[in-house]
Amino acid sequence: MWRMPARTLGVLTSVLLLLGPAACRSEGEGPPVPPSSAGPRVSEDEIAAGIEWQRQLIAKGTVGKTEFESAAARVQACLTPFQVEVRNEGWDPVEQQKILLLFRNLAMDQDTLGRLTDQCQIAYLEQVADAYKRGRPPRMTTKLHAAVVECLRRRDIAVDNAPIDPFAFQQALPEAQWHTLSSCVDESAKELYPNLSLVKFP
């Protein structure tokens, strides 16, 4: 049985709280009270419609790369009216569970940009991304994994049978070596994937 995620429930609850007083207001009580927040925002109708689109997509069956990429494209379309540029840097090579998306509108303050990108991702991507991850443990690309192991060897850290799961890889090393591991992932990823704007680990 499908259960509504807590964050989704939070959004819908907020919609009801915002709309509720307006719906119950009787004549003569003055103008409707505007939402407490100002500035551009994704309409609650679009968020609700997007969440329903995700639910139906997931209900069809397995969520694969095609569905994830479709959801990412909808996030981009959702942000287009706000002149937000979306940069798709492809699948994260460190864990291959998500597409790296970056967002820019140089005329917009970061708080507004963050709010809009959050709202569009909640609408079109969040549940699809969660569904994609289910049954697909995080794993480095083969060439990144090999490069990281070689980097660690050069720094006198032997890692036989190093896990391909970056979280497990980290846990396989003592905490004192985590910084070296992070450095090796960072260096290796930037060398192998020079177009990435950032490296996320684990």
Next chain:
Amino acid sequence: MQISKRKSVRVALATGMAAIATVAMTPQPASAAAASYTKTRSGCTYKYYSSSTLAWSQKVSGGCSGHAWVRATLASGFLTGWYDSTGYIEISASSSNRIVESQHKSQADETPWVHRP
């Protein structure tokens, strides 16, 4: 992924809290350099670090279900998505496209600690 100050305010409304209280409790940004911050919430301790090439969040201790979250704005003007982990999560950028702002939080629905290195 994600949560903005706006959403935190909405959640505050939903729970009957005054939105202004949420804003007032927001940790203030530190000086314009690398900085770290320790947050305690519900008996759990989280550590945050922010510099021009590295930003990380870590749940150091406690049994809270909240993850460690981080996202950043790069010099190119691009804002990353939120990344989270049950323990430690970091974002590294290159010196040619450095981090100009990072945001850190200890659970999805929370006003982040913001730093501009």
